[in-house]
Amino acid sequence: MKIYTRTGDGGQTSLLGGTRVPKDHLRIEAYGTVDELNSHLGMLRDLSRVHHGERIMVIQQTLFSIGSRLAAGSEEEAERFKVPAVGEEDIAQLEKDMDAMDTELEPMRNFILPGGHPAVSQAHICRTVCRRAERRVVQLAAHEAIPETVVRYLNRLSDLLFVMARHLAKVNGVADIPWRPRA
Numbered sequence: 001m002k003i004y005t006r007t008g009d010g011g012q013t014s015l016l017g018g019t020r021v022p023k024d025h026l027r028i029e030a031y032g033t034v035d036e037l038n039s040h041l042g043m044l045r046d047l048s049r050v051h052h053g054e055r056i057m058v059i060q061q062t063l064f065s066i067g068s069r070l071a072a073g074s075e076e077e078a079e080r081f082k083v084p085a086v087g088e089e090d091i092a093q094l095e096k097d098m099d100a101m102d103t104e105l106e107p108m109r110n111f112i113l114p115g116g117h118p119a120v121s122q123a124h125i126c127r128t129v130c131r132r133a134e135r136r137v138v139q140l141a142a143h144e145a146i147p148e149t150v151v152r153y154l155n156r157l158s159d160l161l162f163v164m165a166r167h168l169a170k171v172n173g174v175a176d177i178p179w180r181p182r183a
Helices: 026-047 049-071 075-080 088-102 118-141 148-171
Strands: 012-014 020-022
Touching (some): 020 026, 026 049, 026 118, 049 075, 049 088, 049 148, 088 148, 118 148
Antiparallel strands (some): 012 020
């Protein structure tokens, strides 16, 4: 089977069930941004394998399920194709992981700037792409039925990525860089 099909040359693509939509459709923007986040997480996993590799792999698997559900034209279609749903247990796991990392961190006293180590910077990139994915999914949900657990998962994931960035700074011996507003 060839990767190229030429069916998208006119600016349209197919959803999971075969429905054709424009490539700039809200649904394509939503799952495309989730896919972008997953790619950035792959880089983060490569940079932080020792500390968070397994955790990130689980998140990537969940994001692939989210992207697949968004690529289906409806929840019924997602169920027909047996795409795994995001459940409360997935959200609870993010919270549990966040709480575990947070116990090792100093309380925040300032806003912090991204940077200090490649893994820290990549975690912040993932966080901001996650926020964009969340915005795209919320935008889509204003027009089409989207499981509310998807939005909640992305919201919690961006929080986890912030905590992970701080945790990666700590384990790599890098201090948080505080934001110092100009007087």
